[in-house]
Amino acid sequence: MMARWILNLVLILVLSALAWAIRHELAVTQAPARLAGSGAPEPHLIEIVREGEPTIALERLASGWRIRSPWDVDADPDRVAALLTIRDAPLLRSVPAQAAALDALGLDPVKLRLRLDTTDIAMGGLDPIEQWRYVASDDLVHLIPDRFQHLLIAPPIDYVARGPLPRDLGPVFATHETVPLSSETLGRLESLVAERIEPLIGKPTGTLLELSASDGTRVRYRVSEDGRRWTRPDLRLTYVLGEPAELIEDPSAIDPTPPVSVAAPISEQDAVTTNSTWPEPASSPEADVFAPDPEWRESPGTLDSLMDPDAPLSGELPLGSPPEVRLRPHDVLREEVLTRDGVEQEGFGVEAGRDLPEGFGLDPFAPDPADAGPVHADPDPSRGQP
Numbered sequence: 001m002m003a004r005w006i007l008n009l010v011l012i013l014v015l016s017a018l019a020w021a022i023r024h025e026l027a028v029t030q031a032p033a034r035l036a037g038s039g040a041p042e043p044h045l046i047e048i049v050r051e052g053e054p055t056i057a058l059e060r061l062a063s064g065w066r067i068r069s070p071w072d073v074d075a076d077p078d079r080v081a082a083l084l085t086i087r088d089a090p091l092l093r094s095v096p097a098q099a100a101a102l103d104a105l106g107l108d109p110v111k112l113r114l115r116l117d118t119t120d121i122a123m124g125g126l127d128p129i130e131q132w133r134y135v136a137s138d139d140l141v142h143l144i145p146d147r148f149q150h151l152l153i154a155p156p157i158d159y160v161a162r163g164p165l166p167r168d169l170g171p172v173f174a175t176h177e178t179v180p181l182s183s184e185t186l187g188r189l190e191s192l193v194a195e196r197i198e199p200l201i202g203k204p205t206g207t208l209l210e211l212s213a214s215d216g217t218r219v220r221y222r223v224s225e226d227g228r229r230w231t232r233p234d235l236r237l238t239y240v241l242g243e244p245a246e247l248i249e250d251p252s253a254i255d256p257t258p259p260v261s262v263a264a265p266i267s268e269q270d271a272v273t274t275n276s277t278w279p280e281p282a283s284s285p286e287a288d289v290f291a292p293d294p295e296w297r298e299s300p301g302t303l304d305s306l307m308d309p310d311a312p313l314s315g316e317l318p319l320g321s322p323p324e325v326r327l328r329p330h331d332v333l334r335e336e337v338l339t340r341d342g343v344e345q346e347g348f349g350v351e352a353g354r355d356l357p358e359g360f361g362l363d364p365f366a367p368d369p370a371d372a373g374p375v376h377a378d379p380d381p382s383r384g385q386p
Contacts, residue, residue, distance in 0.1 A: 032090040032091060032092075033090070033091045033094070034087070034088050034089065034090060034091065035086060035087055035088070035089045035090075035091060035121070035135070035137065035142060035144055036086075036087035036088070036116070036119065040087055042060070042084065043060070043084070043116040043117040043119075044059065044060045044117060045057070045058070045059055045060075045115070045116075045117055046058040046059075046080070046083070046084075046114075046115065046116060047113075047114070047115040048112075048113075048114055048115075048152055049112075049113040049114075049115070050111070050112055050113075050152075050153070051111040051112070054069070054070045054156055055069055055070075056069065056070070056156050056159060057069035058075050058080060058159065063167050063168045064077055064167055065077055065080045067156070067159055067160065070156055071156070071160070071235050071237070073160055073161070073166075073235055073237070074160070074161035074163065074166060074167045075159050075160065075161055076158075076159055076160060076161045076162065077161070079151070079154075079158060079159050080159070082151060083148070083151045083152075084116075085147075085148075086114070086121070086144075086148045087116065089144040089145060089147070089148070090144065090145065091142045091143065091144060092130065092132055092142075092143040092144070093142070093143045094140050094141065094142045094143075095140070095141050096139065096140060096141070097136055097139045097140060097141050098139075100141045102124075102136070102141075105124045105125055105134040105141065106124035106125030106134060107122055107124040107125075107134060107136050107141065110122040110123075110124075110136075111123075112152055112153070114152060119137065119138075120137065121135055121136070121137045122135060122136040122137070123135055123149070123152060124136065124141075126146060127143055130143065131146060132144060132145055132146055133145070133146040133148075133149065157197055157198075157199060157237070160197050160237065162193050162194045162195075162197065162239075163192060163193055163194070164189075164192050164194055164221070164230045164232075164239040164241075165189060165190055165192065165211065165219070166219065169211065169213050169217065169219060170190075170213055170214060171186050171189065171190070171211040171212060171213060171219075172186070172212060172213060172214050172256055172257065173186075173211075173212040173253065173255045173256060173257055174186055174189070174209065174210065174211045174212065175208075175209070175210050176207060176208075176209050176223075176247050176249065177207050177208055178208075179249045179251060180249065180250050180251060180252075180253035180254075180255070181247055181248060181249055181250060181253070182248045182249070182250035182253065183250075183253070184248060185245075185246070185247055185248045186211075188245060188246070189211070189245060192239075192241065192245055193241075194230075194239035194240055194241055195240050195241065195242045196240050197237055197238065197239055197240070198237070198238045198240060199236060199237065199238070200231055200233070200236040200237060200238050204222040204231045204233045205222060205224070205231075206222035206223045206224045206225070206229070206231065207222070207223050207225075208220060208221075208222065208223075209221040209222070209223050209230075209247070212255065212257045213257070214256070214257065215257075216257050216258045219232070220232070220233065220234070223247075226244055227241070227244025227245060227247070228240060228241045228242075228243070228244050229241075
């Protein structure tokens with residue numbers, strides 16, 4: 001008896017599994033096919049290529065979608081999510097591209113194209129009966145609902161995020177006309193949302209607002225007098241706010257970001273001095289291969305270089321004229337020597353009542369004037385020793 005109950009229970013379970021499998025198969029068969037297929041991952045790159053219009057390029061990052069062309073700015077996530085629903089568009093009909101009249105369907109030439117990573121979707125015309133859109137992808141022509149055309153022909157500015165501040169900026173310091181703002185103001189600025197975005201026409205006007213991130217990144221705005229129009233001159237975009245943001249100043253706030261180093265312009269005279277001071281590279285023929293490396297050589301004329309006895313001397317230091325050495329025996333010695341009678345002596349005193357010893361003050365190694373012959377006058381008196 002127990003074996004019969006167990007057999008009936010097993011049969012009931014088998015019949016239930018068969019019924020579920022049949023129902024699931026029927027549901028899958030009745031579900032319409034999708035443009036991107038089932039289980040397609042979210043793309044990383046999106047491109048909208050239009051004839052006579054700038055290409056819109058978007059990239060998915062860890063912080064969200066970002067426009068790469070025609071600007072480099074955050075993208076509106078809602079607009080991108082609505083565009084990506086085209087992947088789940090149901091297919092009413094599909095035919096091979098070789099069997100379709102592409103020119104009659106508006107697919108030859110292609111005037112509007114959507115790229116999702118490596119998937120290329122060409123947008124065509126409308127079906128006159130069903131009012132569905134012809135699209136071509138993977139050598140097939142499909143009919144899909146016409147719910148995406150307005151997203152594909154929208155201007156690029158419609159894909160820009162409505163937040164005036166970059167999504168990953170994280171400002172830690174802000175100034176309004178060089179006056180620091182309070183930390184409460186920074187918190188409110190991150191939550192700002194613009195009503196609309198307009199392209200900048202002409203030159204930007206308004207007061208200067210600068211936001212700084214912890215890594216030193218700075219973003220500048222021009223704020224109008226009423227505080228509702230925030231213009232980014234680098235993007236030439238104006239964010240129009242519904243209500244002006246309150247900018248509370250705090251002069252005691254300290255900028256924690258690293259300072260921005262701005263290189264001073266080098267004048268022509270400075271360039272000449274620099275080129276004349278440092279040695280030429282060793283690759284040039286006139287360079288001294290034994291010269292010290294300019295990378296570690298100290299700047300000439302500094303206090304450290306003058307105090308260091310091992311530091312190389314600069315050619316700019318006034319060292320005076322080099323000493324002269326005379327080796328010719330007939331040259332006239334112009335040194336003043338001390339004589340026995342005390343005439344022309346300098347620097348030595350003679351005690352009164354004492355005579356100088358024989359030969360005092362005379363060079364014992366000097367040549368004998370009798371052997372040297374007549375002494376000729378020096379044609380260049382300036383070459384004598386001082």
